[in-house]
Amino acid sequence: MRTQVAIIGAGPSGLLLGQLLAKAGVDNIIIERQTGDYVLGRIRAGILEQVTVDLLDEVGVGARLHAEGTVHHAIELVFDATRHPIAIDELTGGKTVTAYGQTELTRDLMEARAAAGLTTIYSADEVSLHDFDGANPRVRYRKDDQEHEIACDFIAGCDGFHGVSRATVKDSITEYERVYPFGWLGVLSDTPPVSPHAIVYGNSPRGFSLCSMRSLTRSRYYVQCPMDDKVEDWSDQRFWDELRRRLDPELAERIVTGPSIEKSIAPLRSFVAEPMRFGRLFLAGDAAHIVPPTGAKGLNLAASDVKYLSTALIEHFQEKSAAGIDSYSARCLRRVWKAERFSWWLTSLMHKFPDDGGFGQKIQEAELDYLVHSRAMSTALAENYVGLPL
Ligand code: RFL
Ligand code: PHB
16 A cells, blocks of 8 residues: 555544645545544543634534534633633633534544545554655554555654654654643533533632533533542542532532543643654654643644644645755644643642642632733733634
């Protein structure tokens, strides 16, 4: 088999890159380790920046997102048992974010890919990358007990944090990392969201909490939990009780509880691998960087990486120019580090740090008080939350 771009991984980065390239007539094949159903079973991100929505529109998969997604004009911060709205649209000259689950977005991209007749190889085992230092890279994998090889011009490593792409070049990479001493316990439930107009971020002496949504009938909630907690430690009742105790009394009263349809614990990590290009191999999305979910930036960074990458590859094929390819890594990393900074800052502001004692909590409360009463600081939050320009 031969293609112009071999894409490793059928998550949001790989699927969106595939559509952007195909739209410009650049042939691509996606090689994915899991089945399509497994990929769709992962419950992850929920908040899209306007630049991400624009990219999805650009590849023609925005219809369901616009029909079913919820546009948020504000976020709310809860601390000291009081709610403080931050009008992100008013502070940014009209910019908003859209609540639309990563699962739905992935499904839309998968369907568009199938409709365009593009090849995706699911359940590919032992994927390995070769010869990307030269002009003729190759990708090998096993499927149905047979060895296969794809010859290509470029390889896009869109295979997430635990993928093979970054592991292949690990000796040529500098890693920057911070692991946080807690996790997020997330619950998905078929209940109306506590606030259909805003995403609610809570700071309390008991720890962080987050109220989000997938639709007017499906909600997503999180509470900060110790890193070594197990999902089995958390009955639904314990989760709802804990969430209520971390919110203000009015919100706590308003929460509609119900059985969880998914419950999982995610670790929190900041991570960047530099550079993001190795000859004819490029890393994009979670393969190159991880942010703690507090700023809702992971999926949005994946989208901006693949926008830069598709532009660079299209320029190569159509204009025979290497300018975009040569500047890919530096261009991505400029945006990545700003999102890393924002996600780290919001994580530090909103969570209870086990060793900080009362002092840390008091400093957080002072900063939060300053934040909600200072237009300059609220604007800085809003500007980053809606997403910095591409
Ligand atoms: P993915 O989604 O991990 O997809 C990578 C794909 O590669 C496959 N793969 C391989 N394929 C072939 N060979 C191999 N050796 C392979 N190894 C792996 C995997 O099976 C998978 O299908 O990475 P991608 O595409 O870069 O997308 C990144 C996003 O998924 C991620 O950044 C977000 O989910 C992060 N995130 C959020 N981002 C936002 O922008 N807004 C949010 O509100 C938001 N909330 C979140 C989040 C992530 C969370 N968790 C679980 C970490 C909330 C949570 C709780
Ligand atoms: C989500 O809906 O899953 C979500 C929302 C906001 C975040 C993180 C996750 O910051």
